[in-house]
Amino acid sequence: MSRAPSPGMPNDIGMADHFRAIADRFQLFENSPAFTDPNITTKLNKLDDVTDAINNLQETFAQSLRQVVRDEMKSVKDDLKSVKEELTSKIDTVKDDLKSVKEELTSKIDTVKDDLKSVKEELKSVKEELKSVKEELKSTKGDLTTKIDTVKEDLTTKIDTVKDDLTTKIDTVKEDLTTKIDALETSLKINIATRDINSIVRPKNALNDKIAPLYSVSTGAPIQNFPNTRHQVESLSHPQTVRILGELGDLLYDPRSGTTDAAKARLLVLVGIQAHSPFPANNAVANM
Numbered sequence: 001m002s003r004a005p006s007p008g009m010p011n012d013i014g015m016a017d018h019f020r021a022i023a024d025r026f027q028l029f030e031n032s033p034a035f036t037d038p039n040i041t042t043k044l045n046k047l048d049d050v051t052d053a054i055n056n057l058q059e060t061f062a063q064s065l066r067q068v069v070r071d072e073m074k075s076v077k078d079d080l081k082s083v084k085e086e087l088t089s090k091i092d093t094v095k096d097d098l099k100s101v102k103e104e105l106t107s108k109i110d111t112v113k114d115d116l117k118s119v120k121e122e123l124k125s126v127k128e129e130l131k132s133v134k135e136e137l138k139s140t141k142g143d144l145t146t147k148i149d150t151v152k153e154d155l156t157t158k159i160d161t162v163k164d165d166l167t168t169k170i171d172t173v174k175e176d177l178t179t180k181i182d183a184l185e186t187s188l189k190i191n192i193a194t195r196d197i198n199s200i201v202r203p204k205n206a207l208n209d210k211i212a213p214l215y216s217v218s219t220g221a222p223i224q225n226f227p228n229t230r231h232q233v234e235s236l237s238h239p240q241t242v243r244i245l246g247e248l249g250d251l252l253y254d255p256r257s258g259t260t261d262a263a264k265a266r267l268l269v270l271v272g273i274q275a276h277s278p279f280p281a282n283n284a285v286a287n288m
Contacts, residue, residue: 013065016058023051190220191249198248202272211271217249230273234264241267 194215201212211233213226223244227233236244238260245263248270258266268274 013061016054016061019054020058023047023054187218191217194220195249198270202270205272211273214244214248214271216247218247223247230268233268233271233273236264236267238263245270 194217198214201214205211209229211226211228211230213222213228215221216223225240226244227236241260241263245267250266250270265274
């Protein structure tokens with residue numbers, strides 16, 4: 001590789017090449033007939049001398065150039081050596097820095113690995129816990145489903161039982177109401193019919209000495225042990241008198257609050273023997 005001359009130094013190689021080119025051009029004319037002239041020969045000899053001088057100068061320049069090149073090469077080598085040493089120092093520094101960074105990164109990576117390992121183990125533990133919770137929830141769901149089904153069945157059974165009981169009770173109440181209504185209707189019919197019969201018997205008793213028995217508003221049948229005469233009526237005990245008044249269904253007399261004589265007087269009125277009642281309310285009814 002050619003090296004450019006340093007600034008301030010003559011271009012020896014370029015000058016030597018220039019003179020050599022001139023000598024080569026003159027040599028082309030050495031054997032020319034036009035140069036047999038002595039003057040020309042002298043000139044040619046001088047030219048040879050010049051050529052030799054040029055060759056010597058070229059050799060001198062070449063040696064000088066080689067010395068310069070060697071000096072330059074040595075300087076370059078020294079510079080390269082210095083640069084190499086400097087680069088080596090910097091490279092060593094960089095290596096040390098890289099080694100330190102590598103160690104630091106290795107430590108951090110190891111720490112991160114340990115952290116990741118710990119996190120992985122924690123995640124594994126959490127996963128196991130979630131799995132356990134899932135199983136528990138599944139079991140709890142199954143238990144709840146079973147309990148809910150059992151409660152539904154129990155409620156359905158109880159509702160059906162209550163429904164059946166209510167239906168039975170409603171049917172029983174309906175039957176009881178129907179029976180009571182029928183009995184009340186029958187009792188009312190008997191009561192009305194019996195009062196009609198007694199209202200027919202009462203005027204007859206007023207005209208005869210012998211008393212015809214009155215009928216019970218409860219049974220519609222003749223009252224048992226009914227007195228046949230006025231004397232038998234007056235001879236009745238108070239309980240007997242109250243019993244007969246109860247059988248007749250007298251609404252204007254309360255036998256629990258009256259005397260024996262008052263009860264007998266009321267019975268005589270109801271039998272038809274006594275025309276006027278000793279009670280003002282009964283007289284008012286009789287005069288209506």
